[in-house]
Amino acid sequence: MEKKNRLTTYILVGLALGVLVGYLVNVSMATPASYADTMSLITTLFLRLIKMIIAPLVFSTLVVGIARMGDAGEVGRVGIKTLAWFFIASVMSLALGLILVNIFRPGDALVGQLPAHAAASGLATSSLTLKEFVTHLVPSSIVDGMAKNEILQIVVFSLFFGLGAAAIGKKAEPLIEAVDGVAHVMLKVTGYVMKFAPFAVFAAVSGTIAKSGLGVLQTYGVFMAEFYFGIVILWLLLIGAGFIFLGRRVLALITEVRGPTLLAFSTASSEAAFPKTLEGLERFGVRNRIAAFVLPIGYSFNLDGSMMYCTFAAVFIAQAYGIEMSLGQQMTMMAVLMLTSKGMAGVPRASLVVIAATLSQFNIPEAGLVLLLGIDHFLDMARSATNVIGNSIATAVVAKWEGELTTPAAPNKELAEAPLP
Incomplete structure (x- = not known):
């Protein structure tokens, strides 16, 4: 069995054991919160190892990709194509969230569980104003x-x-x-760090279940089922859009990035999957200079799962408080979220922060976010996995447009010359 397949298997095993052990701890220990705190140390350590890699990896791969791309005109052309795809995907994701939340109306079922209007969510919202976004851009x-x-x-x-x-x-x-050498060294380091992924997955899932119990899934089961149904539809839409340009190869792409997708799902972190997603795209046939250019940008501008959740959750909270929003208001909210969601990758608990910043603009109580805090980890798992799929398809499509997508019969020359771990 290939190493990447073994890692996927181990992650699945860690996920299953995490649910089982977490449940047993929850029902048998007097203080399951102490177990959860201990497990959070393992998860935190793994995520810090991942974050240790991100900055040098993004810098080195992106610099090499642009430098080898040539003149500024070519960079601009690829950039315009990339942003055009991101814009279309963003509109599709945000609109899908609005459509589904109006069809299912999950907020109507939680009217009796409303927190007080003045309840605090514990989330800072000032970091996502337009001014802050622009000043943090450079x-x-x-x-x-x-x-x-x-x-x-x-x-x-x-x-x-x-x-x-x-x-x-x-x-x-x-x-x-030299910078290219740094990139390959960081990919080798990534291989070492990924060996800890199954343990991190086990710790994250078992700790969450131990602290909250399976009851948290039952209480909000309908809401979660409807959101996950929306995620499935979004996956189908993204894969369908990819099929238009990639044909049946889009299925091979999904297979190639299944490991990073599962890792993102298990750890509820898109960042954790970045290095392996980059490797998977290169194995699929995307030239390094395109993958290294498009993928990092996608982490700030193309978080499809997170954007769908923003509209879904914001209108859900309005429904829970009995606030009816007109079509015009919902379209305005969608436009606001189109802007405020950009750059969310660098913000802790990003989706919740974006939603909190948006609610106040429409006179919807921010306290409604308290309804979601208990299950946000499980929702974030789906969001993170979707972000990986969306960015992978976007990168492959842009590579196709640029003629930089090789076929299986003509493997990626850059990758072949410098094997990845």
């Missing part, structure tokens, strides 16, 4: 941006650095080769 110091893992800031700096290296030409070649 780093005042790239060292600070890397230290905080601000993906959007790293992308902006890498764009300028890569364009500068491309403009210099031959004089920059030794530097680009």
Whole structure:
């Protein structure tokens, strides 16, 4: 069995054992919260190892990709195509959330569980204003941006650095080769870190179940079932859109990234899956310079699962408080979320923060988020997995448009010359 298949199997085993052990701890221990706290240390350690990789990996791969892409005109052309796909996917995701929440009306069933209007959700909302987004777009110091893992800031700096290296030409070649070496070293480090993934998955799931119990799934079972149904529809739409451009190869792509998708689902973290998603795209045949350019940008501009959740959850809270929103108000909310959701990847509990920032603009009590805090981890699992699928398809489609998608008979030359771990 291939290593990547073994890792997927181990992650599944960790997920199943996590549910079982978490349930047993919940029903047998007097203080299951202490077990959950202990398990959170393992999960935190793994996620910190992943975050340790992200900044140098995004910087090195993006710089090499842009420098090898050539002139600024080519970078601009690829960038426009990338953003065009992201815009279409964003509209589709946000609209699907609105349509489903109006059909199912899950908020009507939770009227009796409403928290007081003044209840605090514990979420800071000021970090997602338009002013804050724009000021955080360009780093005042790239060292600070890397230290905080601000993906959007790293992308902006890498764009300028890569364009500068491309403009210099031959004089920059030794530097680009060195940066390329950094990228391959970080991919090797990724291989080491991923060996801990099954343990992290077990810890995250067992800790959550131990603390909240299976009852949290039963209480909000209908809401979760409707949201997961929406996620399935979104997957079908994304795969259908990919099929238009990639044909049957889109199914091979989904197979190739099933490991990173499962990892994102299990850990509820899109970041955790970034390195392996990049590797999977290159194995699929996407040239490194396209994958290294499109994928990091997608982590800030193309979080399909998170965007669908934003409209679904915001209108759900309005329904729970008996607030009827007109079609015009919902369309305005969709436009607001289109802007405020960009760059959410660098914000802790990003989707909830975006929703909290949006609710106040429509006079919907922010306290309604308390309804979702108990199950947000399980919802975030689906959101994170969907983000991986959406960004993978987007990257492959852009590569197809650029003629940079190789066939199985003509493997990725860059990948073949420098085998990944």
